[in-house]
Amino acid sequence: xxxxxxxxxxxxxxxxxxxxxxxxxxxxxxxxxxxxxxxxxxxxxxxxxxxxxxxxxxxxxxxxxxxxxxxxxxxxxxxxxxxxxxxxxxxxxxxxxxxxxxxxxxxxxxxxxxxxxxxxxxxxxxxxxxxxxxxxxxxxxxxxxxxxxxxxxxxxxxxxxxxxxxxxxxxxxxxxxxxxxxxxxxxxxxxxxxxxxxxxxxxxxxxxxxxxxxxxxxxxxxxxxxxxxxxxxxxxxxxxx
Amino acid sequence: xxxxxxxxxxxxxxxxxxxxxxxxxxxxxxxxxxxxxxxxxxxxxxxxxxxxxxxxxxxxxxxxxxxxxxxxxxxxxxxxxxxxxxxxxxxxxxxxxxxxxxxxxxxxxxxxxxxxxxxxxxxxxxxxxxxxxxxxxxxxxxxxxxxxxxxxxxxxxxxxxxxxxxxxxxxxxxxxxxxxxxxxxxxxxxxxxxxxxxxxxxxxxxxxxxxxxxxxxxxxxxxxxxxxxxxxxxxxxxxxx
Numbered sequence: 459x460x461x462x463x464x465x466x467x468x469x470x471x472x473x474x475x476x477x478x479x480x481x482x483x484x485x486x487x488x489x490x491x492x493x494x495x496x497x498x499x500x501x502x503x504x505x506x507x508x509x510x511x512x513x514x515x516x517x518x519x520x521x522x523x524x525x526x527x528x529x530x531x532x533x534x535x536x537x538x539x540x541x542x543x544x545x546x547x548x549x550x551x552x553x554x555x556x557x558x559x560x561x562x563x564x565x566x567x568x569x570x571x572x573x574x575x576x577x578x579x580x581x582x583x584x585x586x587x588x589x590x591x592x593x594x595x596x597x598x599x600x601x602x603x604x605x606x607x608x609x610x611x612x613x614x615x616x617x618x619x620x621x622x623x624x625x626x627x628x629x630x631x632x633x634x635x636x637x638x639x640x641x642x643x644x645x646x647x648x649x650x651x652x653x654x655x656x657x658x659x660x661x662x663x664x665x666x667x668x669x670x671x672x673x674x675x676x677x678x679x680x681x682x683x684x685x686x687x688x689x690x691x692x693x694x695x696x697x698x699x
Numbered sequence: 700x701x702x703x704x705x706x707x708x709x710x711x712x713x714x715x716x717x718x719x720x721x722x723x724x725x726x727x728x729x730x731x732x733x734x735x736x737x738x739x740x741x742x743x744x745x746x747x748x749x750x751x752x753x754x755x756x757x758x759x760x761x762x763x764x765x766x767x768x769x770x771x772x773x774x775x776x777x778x779x780x781x782x783x784x785x786x787x788x789x790x791x792x793x794x795x796x797x798x799x800x801x802x803x804x805x806x807x808x809x810x811x812x813x814x815x816x817x818x819x820x821x822x823x824x825x826x827x828x829x830x831x832x833x834x835x836x837x838x839x840x841x842x843x844x845x846x847x848x849x850x851x852x853x854x855x856x857x858x859x860x861x862x863x864x865x866x867x868x869x870x871x872x873x874x875x876x877x878x879x880x881x882x883x884x885x886x887x888x889x890x891x892x893x894x895x896x897x898x899x900x901x902x903x904x905x906x907x908x909x910x911x912x913x914x915x916x917x918x919x920x921x922x923x924x925x926x927x928x929x930x931x932x933x934x935x936x937x938x939x940x
Contacts, residue, residue: 469894469896470896470898471739472735472736472739473726473730473736473865473913474723474726474727474729474731474736475730475867476898477723478723481741482715482718482719485714485715486715487715488715489714489715489716490715494713495713495715496713496742497713497740497741497742498707498712498739498740498741499738499740499741500722500738500739500740501737501738502737529876529899530876530877530880531876531880531883531897532880532883532887532895533895533896533897567878568881569877569878569881570877573877604899604901606902607901624714626716635770635771635810636771636807636808636810636811636814637808637810639771639810639813643772643773646773653710654773654774655710655716656770656772656773656774657711657717658770658845660845660847660848661847670711670716672714
């Protein structure tokens with residue numbers, strides 16, 4: 459199973475001016491592909507902090523996705539941070555400079571050329587109709603902060619991460635969490651590999667708790683589900699999906 | 700200036716089943732109070748990971764808020780993690796056990812008593828009409844994952860964090876980022892203490908870039924804003940707020 463870490467870079471998230479929709483998107487997509495996201499970290503636009511966290515995440519997980527900080531302005535520091543994390547220089551990519559020129563039909567200005575400055579020996583992967591490619595350094599995929607662009611870029615690399623997906627069953631229960639907690643513990647003793655989540659819902663009339671049962675093994679999941687349904691009173695189940 | 704770290708605890712976020720709305724809420728509220736959020740970290744329901752990260756955040760920042768993992772089920776491990784972070788025992792709080800009994804009019808069952816197990820010598824702060832108090836250990840405020848409850852609890856402690864708020868001006872610009880990046884750099888040389896953000900907007904007709912100017916000093920902010928408006932062509936400004 460592949461593991462992933464997500465690094466969200468941007469003062470605008472920490473200061474509450476913008477809500478991060480990129481990590482929820484990446485979590486959903488990666489889950490569907492079978493990749494386990496083990497950490498999401500949001501940090502400021504600061505080269506040293508970016509470098510330190512890219513380095514730590516790159517060591518801890520199979521793949522790392524960064525979001526944000528790759529534009530032409532003073533607060534776009536991700537390329538410098540990623541380069542620093544791996545002790546690489548930042549060099550002008552002629553390929554990217556040429557793409558900018560082709561896209562706008564004139565030579566790039568100094569600020570645009572900043573966007574062509576990327577870590578030495580980075581891998582460039584074309585992203586659909588976008589002129590700026592996905593930049594990959596070792597196991598780190600550098601993605602933009604703008605949600606529309608992040609999605610396009612992720613789509614262009616997603617098949618690299620396809621593994622064994624996690625299967626999900628959802629059981630909606632008309633009891634309080636504290637009334638079924640003992641049964642959940644007993645179920646986990648019987649099915650220790652089951653990923654079992656229990657989420658109380660407030661302001662919902664038809665059920666009180668959503669249970670999620672997950673496994674990569676369809677047979678194991680079904681047996682665990684049957685065992686759970688056998689343990690709970692029939693009239694406590696609102697629905698199973 | 701106070702600094703803060705936010706720790707979101709929950710497999711449901713990492714697996715993409717639930718979007719975290721608690722950290723955006725806390726970021727907005729803390730910003731309005733004048734607290735600088737420097738890190739948001741989302742981790743799984745794992746006692747050792749919780750303990751390690753609570754300890755690191757507690758050392759790095761003035762105040763830490765955790766969200767999630769304080770219910771009665773097997774995946775609610777935050778109290779254990781926080782206790783482990785500070786080398787404290789987990790003990791039954793008679794105060795909380797009594798509140799549960801009072802709230803439901805009968806003795807708590809074993810699962811409910813799990814919710815009364817909190818780190819030794821924790822501070823308890825009443826939260827409005829909720830029977831479960833805010834639990835505070837050193838500089839760590841333990842908050843629930845359910846958004847409605849988190850908000851009520853935060854409201855009951857928010858005045859503890861009131862400082863000097865950050866003032867914000869927003870300038871909507873009808874130019875591309877790369878056309879104004881040089882002017883932004885010049886502005887920052889003149890106003891090095893200015894917090895300046897530049898955010899391109901896709902699919903927006905009336906402007907291309909939102910600039911945010913921030914400072915805790917109203918006079919400094921106004922001078923920086925005037926300097927920026929002097930630098931940019933008049934017809935490039937869509938509006939200033």
